[in-house]
Structure formats: C-alpha cells, structure tokens
Amino acid sequence: MNDSKKSLQINPLRISNHMNNNKNQIWMAFRSAFPYTAPIFAGFVFLGIAYGIFMNSLGFNAIYPILMSLFIFAGSMEFVAVNFLLVAFNPINALFLTLMVNARHLFYGISMLDKYRGIGMKKFYMIYGLCDESFSINSTVNIPRNVDKGxxxxxxxxxxxxxxxxxxxxxxxxxxxxxxxxxxxxxVMTALFVVIFIEQWMKEKKHLSALVGVGLSAVCLIIFGGNNFIIPAMLTILGMLTVLRKHLEKTEVDTI
Known part of the structure; x- marks a missing residue:
C-alpha cells in the first residue's frame, strides 16, 4: 500500500520532467533549424511581397494572397493561379498545369521517404509543406546528434x-x-538556389551526386529544350542516383 502511494507521488514528477525534456528538445530543434532558413527568409519575404502587390494590382483583397500562400504554398504556381481567378473556371486545365509546374515535387517526395520514416504525425504537415528550399535543407543537412531529427x-x-x-x-x-x-x-529564387548549391558544394568533399545532377540536367536541356527538360532531367537523375546509391553511401561513410 505504501509503495503504491509512493509511486503516485513520483509519477507527476516524472511526467513534469518528461514534458520539460520535450520542450527543451523542441526549442533546441527550433534554434538549430532557424539559421539554415535565414537565407530563405530574405528570398521568400521579398518575393512574397511582390506576389501580394501583384494580386493587389489586379484588384484582389489582401485576404486572397494570404490564404493562397497559407493553403496552396506552391510559389510559382500561385502566380499562375491568379490567371485562373480571372477567367472561367476550368478544373481540368488547372489540374494539368499544376502537375506540369510542380511535377518535380513527386521526385522530392520519393527521395524523402526514408527521411520522414519514424517521425510521427509531424510528417503529414511536412509532406504538405514540402517545397524546393525545405527539400534542399532537409535532404542534405547534417543534423546534430543531440537535436531531434523530426x-x-x-x-x-x-x-x-x-x-x-x-x-x-x-x-x-x-x-x-x-x-x-x-x-x-x-x-530572386534562382539566385537563392545558386547560393544553396554553392554552400552544399563547399561543404561536401565528394561532388559526384552534384556533378550527376548538373550533367544530366545540361544534357536534358540540350535535348528537350528549356520548356520541357525538367521532368526528363528529374527522371534521369533519380534513375542514376538510384543506380549509384550504394556507391554514394559507401563514399559518404568513408569521408566521415
């Protein structure tokens, strides 16, 4: 009986300590993530302001760019979507145009399956909020061991x-x-991608994956042209990196 009373007295303390540890982990993860997103802040806010001004110039109230950015969050597609609000609604056209503009996210999602495994319910928001910049950071950054990955x-x-x-x-x-x-x-976004690429290049000792991406993109650009090369480039890069996966993983382990 005394032991049961003692356990009842200890449990609230354990729960409180557990909650405090969780808060510390969350706060540590936030502080670790913020510096990586600081360059994105300048690009996103600046271009977001341009997008809001653009919609305002077409006669849309401020609530439109706010809600579209909150629920669509597709960058260039949001600029394109403005045209759909000005003409007769055509859902089929909107669907196929969205797939064409954002098809690259299919490949982003496939490559992030392993990264998102075992992180709980957070992955549903992260799947929804996946963008080029978040993919660039989360797929390449070396997260400190004392920071919760999820x-x-x-x-x-x-x-x-x-x-x-x-x-x-x-x-x-x-x-x-x-x-x-x-x-x-x-x-602005093009310049931001260049900066991210240069940072990753300088951080890595081996550049095989970067060279594969640049080389295959250049080949697809020559073959398919500037308007049609993105999807073929993504497919060939995905296929080549899949073939070279074991070699790349071995090289990464050897350089640690």
Missing amino acids: WFMFFVTLLNHSYWVIGSAIGGIFGSLVKFNTEGLDF
Whole structure:
C-alpha cells in the first residue's frame, strides 16, 4: 500500500520532467533549424511581397494572397493561379498545369521517404509543406546528434512556410500604397538556389551526386529544350542516383 502511494507521488514528477525534456528538445530543434532558413527568409519575404502587390494590382483583397500562400504554398504556381481567378473556371486545365509546374515535387517526395520514416504525425504537415528550399535543407543537412531529427525538419518546413505567408501578407496589405515594376523579381529564387548549391558544394568533399545532377540536367536541356527538360532531367537523375546509391553511401561513410 505504501509503495503504491509512493509511486503516485513520483509519477507527476516524472511526467513534469518528461514534458520539460520535450520542450527543451523542441526549442533546441527550433534554434538549430532557424539559421539554415535565414537565407530563405530574405528570398521568400521579398518575393512574397511582390506576389501580394501583384494580386493587389489586379484588384484582389489582401485576404486572397494570404490564404493562397497559407493553403496552396506552391510559389510559382500561385502566380499562375491568379490567371485562373480571372477567367472561367476550368478544373481540368488547372489540374494539368499544376502537375506540369510542380511535377518535380513527386521526385522530392520519393527521395524523402526514408527521411520522414519514424517521425510521427509531424510528417503529414511536412509532406504538405514540402517545397524546393525545405527539400534542399532537409535532404542534405547534417543534423546534430543531440537535436531531434523530426522536430528539426518540421521547423525547417514551418519556418519556410511562414516566411512566404508573411511576405504575401505584407504585399497584400500594403500593395495599394506601393507602386513599382515587379518584372524580374522571380530571379530572386534562382539566385537563392545558386547560393544553396554553392554552400552544399563547399561543404561536401565528394561532388559526384552534384556533378550527376548538373550533367544530366545540361544534357536534358540540350535535348528537350528549356520548356520541357525538367521532368526528363528529374527522371534521369533519380534513375542514376538510384543506380549509384550504394556507391554514394559507401563514399559518404568513408569521408566521415
């Protein structure tokens, strides 16, 4: 009887300690993830502002870019989707155009299956919020051993998503007050990808996977042209990296 009373007194302490440990893990994961998303912040907020201003210039209230950024979160597809709001609704056309613009996410998702295994319910939001930048970070970063992998990748996704929503909200709210030519602002994302690629190149000692990606992309660009090379390039890169997977994993272990 005394033992049972003692256990009842200890259990709340254990629960409290467990909760505190979870909070510390979450906070540590947030602090570890934020620096990796800082370069994304500048690009997403700047381009999001341009997107909000663009929608405002077409007569849409600020709530439109905010909700579209929150629920669609597809970058370039959101710019394209504006045209669907201005013409008669054609769901089939919208479906196929969305597949064409964002087909690369199919390959992102396949390659992240192992990364997302065993992280619980968080993976459903991370699947929804997967974008180019989150994929670039979560697929290549070396997460510190004392940081929870699931929470780290969750916060990378959440932070990048929030940057885009914040930028769109600012542009949508203040768009009527600012008038300027937004032509060429989409190059911000291209520059951001270049920076991410250079950082990964400098961090890695072996560059085989990067060279495979660049080389096959160049070949597909020559064969299929600038408007049609993305999907063939993704397929060939996926196939080649699958063939070279064991060699790449062995090389990664040898360089540690």
